[in-house]
């Protein structure tokens with residue numbers, strides 16, 4: 156069946172919400188006038204000048220001239236697929252979101268991406284991968300905009316432009332970090348030790364996934380869940396691939412980049428086309444919503460920290476199946492717009508300073524990337540729940556709003572259509588204390604430990620995984636021109652683990668420095684002691 160044509164204002168729950176761009180049996184102008192020749196321009200005589208009056212020529216060229224939109228400032232290279240999410244009903248005691256209900260089916264669109272490369276870059280580079288999911292729920296869109304690495308480089312969103320500027324191609328030569336000098340990236344991370352944990356994951360095999368189908372996904376931040384009684388919990392979102400987690404080795408990744416830069420998108424599209432639908436289980440780590448918002452000494456508002464799964468097991472709450480390739484890359488994958496503020500009743504944000512900045516950034520960037528404030532009317536972004544907002548006009552307005560002026564309360568026209576007063580969400584009593592009336596520009600002291608979790612990550616690796624990580628650090632740091640940057644990063648690694656530092660130093664032909672940060676005083680954690688680990692305390 157061909158794509159369904161839907162009215163721009165009509166909300167539909169049917170599968171493909173697409174405007175059919177190819178109707179009828181013959182070619183037309185964009186105004187619908189039949190074309191008889193699109194191969195020759197109109198000229199004054201066979202060999203004469205082209206006539207300005209050739210509207211078809213001008214429309215065709217003009218439209219072509221404007222085919223490109225700005226690529227995303229980050230995550231520019233991506234690939235998407237449609238699918239369905241089915242809830243298990245197991246989250247009901249902690250979360251009232253209807254889409255998590257037992258057997259509830261929700262259409263989804265997922266976009267996987269690399270972070271730093273441009274739209275035309277290669278798939279198998281060493282980088283973080285985006286894993287963004289739009290759930291078209293009956294309560295409105297819920298966007299889970301995650302990555303394949305459970306932590307982030309920075310603890311405060313105000314540093315995001317800095318870390319991206321350091322990682323993007325050099326301003327003078329526009330040569331990507333991955334192919335040339337690596338100085339700015341390593342300069343940044345060696346001077347921002349909070350980035351160490353994320354960098355450890357990047358340098359591990361997780362930085363070069365075998366396939367999108369074999370990647371985990373993480374919401375990274377701690378979210379707040381609300382149940383039907385108004386009770387709250389804190390939670391972290393996890394996607395677990397049914398195919399397991401698999402990576403490439405570096406030599407494979409490099410060769411594939413040359414032979415087939417589209418390796419990951421081809422793999423996903425081919426798998427779906429052949430009926431080998433990839434699946435992920437959505438899981439939650441549920442944590443008590445205490446006033447301090449910490450768990451076993453971990454500050455849950457710090458996005459550079461994980462909560463080990465041994466301490467808080469991931470509980471499965473539903474399953475995602477990707478089963479349909481997009482019909483048009485631009486219309487769907489390029490124009491999709493995710494936003495952390497797209498939430499449904501039962502899921503709320505916390506005060507993680509990285510998350511708070513993201514709430515601002517996505518809408519802001521999409522205003523320019525998608526040219527104006529009406530991008531939620533683009534078919535791929537359109538909710539499948541009914542829409543009745545008071546937003547009006549603006550560039551690319553597709554909706555035809557009828558009736559009286561949109562304001563409330565409105566005593567004219569029976570108040571129609573602005574009867575929005577019923578608040579479905581119960582009042583949420585948040586355990587955290589009210590913020591003090593001070594303005595302050597600094598991170599909490601509970602964000603200060605930058606080395607314990609990277610060390611835990613290092614210690615969790617098998618011997619071959621450790622070898623890969625050492626090789627990756629050695630290779631990448633070896634690309635820096637500045638010796639001082641290599642030395643500074645070695646000092647960071649010394650504070651993570653002396654063996655790691657010594658191995659990388661050996662590879663670089665430099666002396667291994669001694670640690671400068673005293674390891675944290677540790678106390679046995681009841682759960683970690685069972686697996687022979689300890690956990691720090693303040």
Ligand code: HEM
Pocket residue numbers: 226227228229230233266267268284285286287300301302307311312313315373374375376491492493509510512513516517520521524
């Ligand atoms: C995309 C900003 C942190 C995951 C983007 C985009 C911006 C942005 C501007 C492009 C969006 C668009 O053009 O539609 C930021 C800022 C951050 C931040 C300011 C920190 C303050 C993160 C974190 C994650 C993440 C921590 C993962 C948990 C993604 C993903 C995309 C994206 C997956 C691609 C979405 C897509 O496929 O369209 N980000 N980001 N970002 N970001 Fe972030």
